[in-house]
Amino acid sequence: MSSASEPAASDQAQRDLDIVLLGATGFTGSLTAEYLAEHAPTGLRWALAGRNRTKLEGVRDRLAKIDGRLTDLELIEADSSDRASLDTMVRRARVVITTVGPYQQYGEPLVAACAEAGTDYVDLTGEPEFVDRMYVAHHEAAERSGARIVHACGFDSIPHDLGAYYTVKQLAAKGPVAVRGVVRAGAMASGGTFHSALNQFSRARQMREAMSARRKVEPRPVGRSSKAVAGKPHRDKLLGLWLLPLPTIDPFVVARSGAALTDYGPRFTYSHYAGTKTLRYAAAGTAGVTAVAVAAQVPPLRNFLLGRIKQGEGPSPARRAKSWFSVDFVGEGDGRTVHTKVSGGDPGYDETAKMLAESALCLAFDDNPRTAGCVTTAQAMGDNLMARLVAAGIRFETR
Numbered sequence: 001m002s003s004a005s006e007p008a009a010s011d012q013a014q015r016d017l018d019i020v021l022l023g024a025t026g027f028t029g030s031l032t033a034e035y036l037a038e039h040a041p042t043g044l045r046w047a048l049a050g051r052n053r054t055k056l057e058g059v060r061d062r063l064a065k066i067d068g069r070l071t072d073l074e075l076i077e078a079d080s081s082d083r084a085s086l087d088t089m090v091r092r093a094r095v096v097i098t099t100v101g102p103y104q105q106y107g108e109p110l111v112a113a114c115a116e117a118g119t120d121y122v123d124l125t126g127e128p129e130f131v132d133r134m135y136v137a138h139h140e141a142a143e144r145s146g147a148r149i150v151h152a153c154g155f156d157s158i159p160h161d162l163g164a165y166y167t168v169k170q171l172a173a174k175g176p177v178a179v180r181g182v183v184r185a186g187a188m189a190s191g192g193t194f195h196s197a198l199n200q201f202s203r204a205r206q207m208r209e210a211m212s213a214r215r216k217v218e219p220r221p222v223g224r225s226s227k228a229v230a231g232k233p234h235r236d237k238l239l240g241l242w243l244l245p246l247p248t249i250d251p252f253v254v255a256r257s258g259a260a261l262t263d264y265g266p267r268f269t270y271s272h273y274a275g276t277k278t279l280r281y282a283a284a285g286t287a288g289v290t291a292v293a294v295a296a297q298v299p300p301l302r303n304f305l306l307g308r309i310k311q312g313e314g315p316s317p318a319r320r321a322k323s324w325f326s327v328d329f330v331g332e333g334d335g336r337t338v339h340t341k342v343s344g345g346d347p348g349y350d351e352t353a354k355m356l357a358e359s360a361l362c363l364a365f366d367d368n369p370r371t372a373g374c375v376t377t378a379q380a381m382g383d384n385l386m387a388r389l390v391a392a393g394i395r396f397e398t399r
């Protein structure tokens with residue numbers, strides 16, 4: 001049996017497609033397809049996949065206006081509820097991108113197919129329960145086959161995971177390291193993100209159960225520790241911001257990178273916050289999150305909110321062009337403090353599509369660390385993905 005450090009040999013080199021994009025007809029999926037059309041290397045062998053061939057043809061027609069060579073881009077009919085169609089698709093591909101969510105509802109058959117076939121996988125989920133359940137169910141199969149299953153390759157959680165990774169490297173401490181990440185954004189949240197968040201709030205018990213099940217089977221680092229630490233609301237004097245603990249998947253992803261990589265030191269902790277300039281906005285944010293969490297527990301209210309904000313829709317290009325995000329990181333260790341920042345444009349759509357596409361390209365073509373199983377972006381791609389994102393316009397800087 002192979003281990004995570006020595007995955008089984010794969011037949012990926014013989015496959016006829018480098019990348020398959022599943023969910024190409026959705027809003028974020030189509031943006032990802034457009035990014036690949038504009039930025040993919042010459043000779044990339046890729047295909048669009050989805051349930052509806054007519055809609056796929058419409059996406060292909062739009063891509064052909066970007067690059068006339070895509071007129072004959074291959075289309076694959078595949079459905080997340082049809083395992084046979086997924087098996088056929090993943091056996092042809094080196095990497096599969098999926099934008100089909102909510103992943104808790106639709107995602108497992110594709111993860112299972114990739115894990116068994118030795119096909120690398122990226123998604124943009126922000127659903128902790130789904131990620132934990134996939135680890136328990138499919139990590140060992142992916143280790144055996146050599147597949148790299150990399151969740152959270154969008155705004156959840158690349159800026160935070162790679163930002164903490166960058167911060168740790170800048171600090172270069174030998175002893176314990178504490179990092180806090182503080183996110184700010186001026187953008188419209190995506191419908192998919194809202195649906196995922198509302199469903200997560202309604203499944204608090206199931207999320208705890210999934211996390212507990214993962215802890216029982218996931219190995220812990222030997223002689224080291226890495227933990228996500230829940231902070232408290234407070235004012236950060238260094239950043240000049242009020243900090244509000246942010247209940248997202250991001251701190252768990254960062255902590256898993258810290259457990260996997262010795263660069264994070266003998267004892268690593270990470271806390272995750274939203275940042276606001278005034279106490280009034282912090283209080284309003286707390287009230288808003290609390291209200292959504294309460295509404296999620298009441299089915300009629302939850303269904304009303306889900307009906308008001310649709311999935312698969314998004315803001316106009318003009319609106320997205322005005323959007324932005326920034327994540328400040330403060331790393332402390334060996335008596336030193338380092339302040340870094342990751343920033344970019346529209347987080348929920350344009351930058352997420354960029355991150356997702358560059359993650360797939362990185363897995364397909366870069367000389368990455370030897371990993372397999374359910375792994376994080378920092379663990380699987382680290383410096384290579386960061387270099388790609390910097391070249392694509394996302395900024396990593398030391399303040």
